[in-house]
Amino acid sequence: MSTEFTTRITEAVVASLDGTADPRLRELLAALTRHLHAFVRETEPTTAEWERAINFLTATGQACTDTRQEFVLLSDVLGISMLVETINSDTTDTTDTTDDRPGATESTVLGPFHMTESPVRELGADIDLVGGGEPCVISGRVLSGDGTPLPGALLDVWQASAEGYYDVQQPDVQPAGNGRGLFTADAEGRFWFRTCVPSPYPIPTDGPVGDLLRATARHPYRPAHIHFIVSAEGHTPVTTHIFVAGSEHLDSDAVFAVKESLVQDFTETDDPSLARRFGIANPFRHARFDLVLNTSDAPGVRDPEGA
Ligand code: BEZ
Ligand code: FE
Numbered sequence: 001m002s003t004e005f006t007t008r009i010t011e012a013v014v015a016s017l018d019g020t021a022d023p024r025l026r027e028l029l030a031a032l033t034r035h036l037h038a039f040v041r042e043t044e045p046t047t048a049e050w051e052r053a054i055n056f057l058t059a060t061g062q063a064c065t066d067t068r069q070e071f072v073l074l075s076d077v078l079g080i081s082m083l084v085e086t087i088n089s090d091t092t093d094t095t096d097t098t099d100d101r102p103g104a105t106e107s108t109v110l111g112p113f114h115m116t117e118s119p120v121r122e123l124g125a126d127i128d129l130v131g132g133g134e135p136c137v138i139s140g141r142v143l144s145g146d147g148t149p150l151p152g153a154l155l156d157v158w159q160a161s162a163e164g165y166y167d168v169q170q171p172d173v174q175p176a177g178n179g180r181g182l183f184t185a186d187a188e189g190r191f192w193f194r195t196c197v198p199s200p201y202p203i204p205t206d207g208p209v210g211d212l213l214r215a216t217a218r219h220p221y222r223p224a225h226i227h228f229i230v231s232a233e234g235h236t237p238v239t240t241h242i243f244v245a246g247s248e249h250l251d252s253d254a255v256f257a258v259k260e261s262l263v264q265d266f267t268e269t270d271d272p273s274l275a276r277r278f279g280i281a282n283p284f285r286h287a288r289f290d291l292v293l294n295t296s297d298a299p300g301v302r303d304p305e306g307a
Contacts, residue, residue: 010037056208063207067168069112073209076255077218081109085239104145104294108257110239111227113166118156121181124279126194129178133162133196136266136285137278138242141189142230143292149189150293153232157181157193159225164201185232194278197266197285198224200248203255213254220254223247228291235293242289264289 013033020026045053063070075081089107121127128135142153158180160166167174185191202220205213213220224247231237243250243263250258266285269275275282 006037006041010034013037056212059208068204068207070207070209072112073203073207074212076109076111076203076257077209077213079256082256085109089238103261104236104292105230105238105240105290106259106261107238108241108259108262109255110229111255113160113168114156114158114227114229118158118180118182119177121183121193123183123186123190124192124194125181125183127157127159127179127181128161128194128196129175130161131196133199134285135194135280136197136287137192137194137269137280138226138287139190139192139278140289140291142185142191142232143189143290144232144235145292145294149185150232150235151185151187151189153185153189153191153230153235153291153293155181155183155185155191155291156229156231157183158227159195159198160201162196162199164199192278194280195226197244198226200224218254219249219252221249222253222255223249223258230291230293232293234296236296238291238293240291242287244287 010033014030017026017029017033020029060070060074072081075084085107138157142150142155144150158166161170161174161179165174167176167178167180179195181193183191183193200221200223203222204210205220210220224244225241227239227241229237229239241257241262243258245263245265250263264287266287268283269286270283272282274286275284278284
């Protein structure tokens with residue numbers, strides 16, 4: 001192998017990008033070239049291995065449909081979705097005790113099962129339309145970074161059934177909108193709704209990403225969680241989850257999306273008057289937590305256009 005050639009080709013490809021009008025595109029493509037070439041120099045794939053890699057990426061593209069995004073799933077299981085999400089998120093590290101400001105709620109992956117239109121529901125509604133799981137109440141407040149409540153904040157919520165499937169995965173079994181709700185916080189920024197305690201579930205494994213997990217002896221499970229997108233005027237929205245404390249797979253999420261600050265107790269509660277207030281049978285499980293948003297002009301907020 002000529003070291004001189006393998007270095008020169010990288011410089012030649014990077015130089016070929018000099019005419020790229022968009023400077024950010026030029027930067028991204030040049031860095032991609034350098035990193036990919038370094039990867040090839042380091043690992044020296046055989047021609048057969050490279051062909052296998054191309055076949056894998058081809059199959060990944062071919063597995064994509066209107067309702068399935070295998071490339072996003074690949075990015076998820078390689079930890080790239082979480083890296084991009086975290087680099088772009090507008091939150092203070094809640095474990096950093098040197099920061100007096102209450103930390104904004106940390107973000108995590110969106111995942112492929114978000115529907116842009118969750119059904120609008122009244123506060124207190126039950127998003128578990130099929131039953132069968134362990135009933136629970138989720139309650140808390142939406143707050144600004146300085147602790148001010150955010151009345152009218154929107155909470156888009158979605159979760160898998162107690163059996164571990166989203167409604168869109170089982171259109172013949174679950175009614176559309178099961179496990180989903182779009183809630184508006186009350187005049188004091190409070191929210192509450194009923195659901196069932198979610199279960200851990202496997203990400204889809206019937207495509208190339210499943211082959212990758214099997215080849216690497218990795219399990220496909222995500223720990224039990226409920227998804228949220230929370231937004232309020234003048235604030236940066238957050239895409240996040242709450243994870244059920246004690247759930248299996250909290251320390252080995254298939255998509256590396258667990259952040260410690262997002263793990264919440266679903267406390268066994270035996271309180272008939274509270275149960276009556278929430279319209280739920282006693283006893284029940286109860287997760288209480290606040291969601292904190294930064295103001296859009298807070299320092300450190302990244303401009304999505306990169307300006
Ligand atoms: C989810 O939690 O819905 C999810 C996230 C990433 C990949 C697959 C599923
Ligand atoms: Fe999920």
